[in-house]
Amino acid sequence: MTRYIGQRLSALLPVLLLVSTVVFTIMHVVPGDPVQLMLAGAEAGSVTPERMAELRKSMGLDQPLYIQYGRFLFNALRGDFGMSIRFQSPVSELVFKAATYTLQLSVAGLLLALIIGLTLGIIAALCENTWLDTICMVLALFAVSMPLFWLGQLLIMFASIRLQWLPAISGDQPKGIILPALTLGATAAGLISRLTRSTLSEVLRDDYIRTARAKGLEERAVVIGHALKNALIPVVTVVGLQFGGMLSGAVVTETVFSRPGLGTLVVKAILWKDYPLVQGTVLFMGVSYVLVNLLVDLVYAWLDPRIHYG
Amino acid sequence: METKQRRRVSAALRTFLKNKGAVIGTILLLACIGTAVFAPLIAPYDPLDVVGTSRQAPAPRYLLGTDLLGRDVFSRIIFGARISLTIGLISVAIGLSVGTSMGLPSGYYGGWIDSVIMRLIDTMLALPGILLALVVIAALGPSLANVMIAVGISSIPLYARLVRGSCLSIRELDYVQAAKVIGSSDARIMLRHILPNLVGPVIVLSTLQVGSAILVGAALSYLGMGAQPPTPEWGLMTADGRAYLTRAWWMSTFPGLAIFLVVMTLNMVGDGLRTALDPRMKIA
Numbered sequence A: 001m002t003r004y005i006g007q008r009l010s011a012l013l014p015v016l017l018l019v020s021t022v023v024f025t026i027m028h029v030v031p032g033d034p035v036q037l038m039l040a041g042a043e044a045g046s047v048t049p050e051r052m053a054e055l056r057k058s059m060g061l062d063q064p065l066y067i068q069y070g071r072f073l074f075n076a077l078r079g080d081f082g083m084s085i086r087f088q089s090p091v092s093e094l095v096f097k098a099a100t101y102t103l104q105l106s107v108a109g110l111l112l113a114l115i116i117g118l119t120l121g122i123i124a125a126l127c128e129n130t131w132l133d134t135i136c137m138v139l140a141l142f143a144v145s146m147p148l149f150w151l152g153q154l155l156i157m158f159a160s161i162r163l164q165w166l167p168a169i170s171g172d173q174p175k176g177i178i179l180p181a182l183t184l185g186a187t188a189a190g191l192i193s194r195l196t197r198s199t200l201s202e203v204l205r206d207d208y209i210r211t212a213r214a215k216g217l218e219e220r221a222v223v224i225g226h227a228l229k230n231a232l233i234p235v236v237t238v239v240g241l242q243f244g245g246m247l248s249g250a251v252v253t254e255t256v257f258s259r260p261g262l263g264t265l266v267v268k269a270i271l272w273k274d275y276p277l278v279q280g281t282v283l284f285m286g287v288s289y290v291l292v293n294l295l296v297d298l299v300y301a302w303l304d305p306r307i308h309y310g
Numbered sequence B: 001m002e003t004k005q006r007r008r009v010s011a012a013l014r015t016f017l018k019n020k021g022a023v024i025g026t027i028l029l030l031a032c033i034g035t036a037v038f039a040p041l042i043a044p045y046d047p048l049d050v051v052g053t054s055r056q057a058p059a060p061r062y063l064l065g066t067d068l069l070g071r072d073v074f075s076r077i078i079f080g081a082r083i084s085l086t087i088g089l090i091s092v093a094i095g096l097s098v099g100t101s102m103g104l105p106s107g108y109y110g111g112w113i114d115s116v117i118m119r120l121i122d123t124m125l126a127l128p129g130i131l132l133a134l135v136v137i138a139a140l141g142p143s144l145a146n147v148m149i150a151v152g153i154s155s156i157p158l159y160a161r162l163v164r165g166s167c168l169s170i171r172e173l174d175y176v177q178a179a180k181v182i183g184s185s186d187a188r189i190m191l192r193h194i195l196p197n198l199v200g201p202v203i204v205l206s207t208l209q210v211g212s213a214i215l216v217g218a219a220l221s222y223l224g225m226g227a228q229p230p231t232p233e234w235g236l237m238t239a240d241g242r243a244y245l246t247r248a249w250w251m252s253t254f255p256g257l258a259i260f261l262v263v264m265t266l267n268m269v270g271d272g273l274r275t276a277l278d279p280r281m282k283i284a
Helices: A002-029 A034-041 A049-058 A065-077 A091-126 A131-145 A148-162 A174-203 A207-214 A219-256 A262-271 A275-303 B003-018 B020-037 B073-109 B111-125 B130-140 B144-170 B174-181 B186-222 B234-244 B250-277
Strands: none
Touching: A002 A065, A002 A275, A002 B111, A002 B130, A091 A131, A091 A174, A091 A219, A091 A262, A091 A275, A131 A174, A131 B250, A148 A174, A148 A219, A148 B186, A148 B234, A148 B250, A174 A219, A207 A219, A219 A262, A219 A275, A219 B130, A219 B186, A262 A275, A262 B130, A275 B130, B003 B020, B003 B250, B020 B073, B020 B250, B073 B111, B073 B144, B073 B186, B073 B234, B073 B250, B111 B144, B130 B144, B130 B186, B144 B186, B174 B186, B186 B234, B186 B250, B234 B250
């Protein structure tokens, strides 16, 4: 097991390095002078060549590219991603604050996705080839085909405005997270329900299940005690991938519901051309995703020893 | 085509046609493609013309109402089909071509070529979903063309992994080993023996990816990173209607519905193809 962990970690490092390289390159691929962008809002006359040179020097932009890259990496390892052009405050502060909101939303979304997805999938598998199965799978199809922003707006229209059940703008009340979480988790719920249905219905046909039934075990004990445990192993890996789905979906969901978070932050940063902020946010999201996947892989290897002995 | 291949194809076709969802999906998909192709004949108005007053409710004259500027929503949705399908097709073309050219040598040669290419793929996969496309847009700037490039780039890793995986299993097969032994060049083996076996999984992935590309492309436009006004792109139209959810619900609802329906038909067809070609196929 330790060897497996070591293998996975050593594969991780080059990837993280490459991700940071890609992120660093954004700022230097973009046409236009970052210093000019920074001073774009200043009054005419205050933008002198001397001031631009000074700013350039303070940002380290007068150094050769490889030195800039080295400094970027060194600072990134210390958690220093520079200053946001727009907010004039450390990027790391902004990113960590936004991350807590996105984490809340992602956990809520994933939880809802698991509850809804597992329920639909189990019902579909237990009632295989009946109309109930068809309904569940059609719902799952809807869920994976729906654009998140459209679903979010529909939920706002009905649950919030027409029926007045739930608030649209989250604020700090716990109720405010329900609609965004539902929107965010919808696609994942669809995927989880399809996966659960297919693995569970396969497992239910296995010999050891027939044995358990022949032994006279109650159907409920058979399903929960034996079938479900084994059917859920693939679902665990999907959960890791779905965290990435949460990060990706948060970009749109947070915008629709006007929630603060990494999604809103990265979109605004790109639109404002605030490149230090773009770099910091993207790097943070990429690294978190890679680490979460590693964690999930390790959990999976622990659950199914065949993986790391193979 | 050899007889064995022909028999496989007709068997797959029969399975596909027995699947009700797949058949319905195919019919709807053809209708959608037809709408895009014959848009000027179907749409009652020009999508960019102001034809009525602002925010008129759906009526016989304007089937799905008018938008903020008074343009006919129905006509804009019809023409929007062209844009969405183009985004889907071009993105898939980029992903397919680059992804296959990465996955083939990676799976065939193995060794350090495989390691290097796989690290590149893992890097692209480190930014899930829309994030990678966002990064590309950040570098290239917001525009419809850049959306197609961005979404195309983000689908490269899926193709690369699929092709590599298939390659790894196929290269061990006896007839491939035999071809190597008699001295066939690597290129010939890859083209004549390995590539034909990839057609099935690649078709399935591509069908599903067109839907995915349409979703991501629409989301990027919704966020203001893609199509710019006055383009009748469905995501952009949904965003435009966001401030009028109560007073002019048709502005957002119908473009979003269009996206949903097209993606759903693509998923239905893709699922049908997957079941027909190999129920045990792992796509992603």
